[in-house]
Amino acid sequence: MLPLSSWPLAQRRGIIGVFTDIDDTLTTHQAITPDALQALADLKAAGLVVIPITGRPIGWCEPHAYGDVARGLPAWAVDAMVAENGGVAFAPTLLSQNGHQHLLDQGQQLSKIYYIEAAERVINTQKLQQVAQRILSEILGTTLSQDSAGRETDIAIDHAEHTTLAPDKVAQVVALMQSEGMQATVSSIHINGWYGSHNKLAAARWMVATLFHRNLDDELDRWVYVGDSTNDQLMFQHFPHSVGVANIHNFDGQLQHWPRYETVGERGAGFAEMAQAILQARLA
Numbered sequence: 001m002l003p004l005s006s007w008p009l010a011q012r013r014g015i016i017g018v019f020t021d022i023d024d025t026l027t028t029h030q031a032i033t034p035d036a037l038q039a040l041a042d043l044k045a046a047g048l049v050v051i052p053i054t055g056r057p058i059g060w061c062e063p064h065a066y067g068d069v070a071r072g073l074p075a076w077a078v079d080a081m082v083a084e085n086g087g088v089a090f091a092p093t094l095l096s097q098n099g100h101q102h103l104l105d106q107g108q109q110l111s112k113i114y115y116i117e118a119a120e121r122v123i124n125t126q127k128l129q130q131v132a133q134r135i136l137s138e139i140l141g142t143t144l145s146q147d148s149a150g151r152e153t154d155i156a157i158d159h160a161e162h163t164t165l166a167p168d169k170v171a172q173v174v175a176l177m178q179s180e181g182m183q184a185t186v187s188s189i190h191i192n193g194w195y196g197s198h199n200k201l202a203a204a205r206w207m208v209a210t211l212f213h214r215n216l217d218d219e220l221d222r223w224v225y226v227g228d229s230t231n232d233q234l235m236f237q238h239f240p241h242s243v244g245v246a247n248i249h250n251f252d253g254q255l256q257h258w259p260r261y262e263t264v265g266e267r268g269a270g271f272a273e274m275a276q277a278i279l280q281a282r283l284a
Contacts (some may be wrong), residue, residue, distance in 0.1 A: 001244060001262040004277055011241060012281035014222055017049035019204050019235070020271065021227040022056060024188040025245050028267040030161070032064075036268030037074065041273035046279055051080050051207050053200045055185065055192040055231060057226055058083040058090070058112065059150020065090040080110070080211060085185060085192055085231070087153030088114050091210055114153070115198045115206060121153060124195040128155050131180045131193065139172050141165060145190050156193035156255070161189035172282040185231035188250070192231070201234050221255030225259075226274055233257040245270030 018186040020026055026036055043050050054061070061083045067075030088108040114121065132155045135142050143163055145156035157173050158270045159165035165173075170191060177184035177193035184193045198206075204225075208216040216223070225235040226243045230251050237257040244259035247266040263270035 001258055002260060004243060004261045004263050004273060007241070007277060009281050009284055011221075012081050012278050013284070015048065015224050015241065015278050015281075016219070016222045017051070017208075017224075018043060019200075019223060019225045019239075020050070020052050020189075021229070021232055021277070022054035023228075024051050024228055024247055024267050025232075026052060026271050028269070032076070033268040035272040037076070039272040041077040042279055043084045044262040045077075048062050048257050048278070049211075050078045051082065051085065051204070052076075052078060053082040053203050055085050055154075055156065055187045055190055056083055057147050057150035057154075057156075058088045058152055060147045061090060074210075080161065080207050082200075082203045082207060084151060085183075085194060085200060086115055086198035086206065087194055089203070089207065090114060091207065113201070113210070116153070116196050120196075122186060124153070127180070127195060131155065131177060131182065134180075135173055135176055139169055139176065141169055142173060153196070156190040156192050158189065159186070159191055165191075169217075173199060186229070187231045188229040188247075199234055199240055204235070215253075224269055224274070224278070227259065230254050232259075236260075242280075243270075243274045245274075 002200055026032060040050055061081045062078050063071060063073045065081045067073060080089055083087040083265055091113050115116060132144060135157060143158050145158045148156060159170050170186060173191045174184045182193040205216045208214050221240050224241040224243060225239040227235060228245050228248050232255060236259045242259040244262045245266055246263050263273045265273045
């Protein structure tokens with residue numbers, strides 16, 4: 001990895017959108033800090049597209065997408081929010097006119113949309129619960145993530161959020177999920193498993209096609225991805241502009257694909273540092 005300061009000015013100036021992980025990339029100890037929250041707002045105010053893609057459940061994302069006054073949670077300044085590693089998203093409401101779909105009120109009214117059709121999701125849900133029970137009964141010490149009630153398209157095993165699961169147990173969970181035909185990834189806090197071809201990269205392509213009717217691969221060099229852990233590797237591999245916040249070094253022995261650049265700051269502070277690097281380039 002190169003220091004973020006070595007990211008060429010001309011490349012930063014050409015960025016039109018930011019995809020980002022959430023846990024331990026945008027948030028710090030499961031909460032967004034004022035500097036990261038302001039960074040989202042500053043990026044949006046400058047005209048950039050901002051789309052978080054997370055392994056968190058859609059139920060967890062809802063108060064952040066809409067805001068929750070009663071709980072003191074402000075709405076995040078984002079264009080869409082993708083949950084469950086691409087299985088479901090909150091995206092601007094689409095209005096059908098003359099056989100075409102148009103954004104009704106981008107950034108304000110959001111609708112829940114799914115990557116997989118309803119009939120297949122019903123079948124997948126049954127299989128997911130069966131695999132979850134296998135994991136809990138066969139691998140000692142495993143527990144479902146505390147946010148599992150908000151999940152619709154995947155399952156998650158906690159390995160570092162509210163409980164600690166040894167690396168060999170993490171590997172066993174991943175192997176069991178894969179033996180059941182599931183996709184499996186390990187984030188900084190959870191082991192996520194799901195059925196379907198979607199992943200973070202597919203989700204990014206899905207959002208650009210859905211929101212803008214464009215092909216992400218045609219403009220990949222104008223987007224940046226920000227992450228912190230092993231489940232961000234696919235994005236690091238494909239995005240020519242990728243940034244790891246400093247706590248990515250927690251996974252030094254586990255990464256095969258690294259981000260191009262790294263921040264000095266960790267977690268939300270690192271995200272804010274990345275945002276400033278883009279915004280300052282526009283003023284230079």
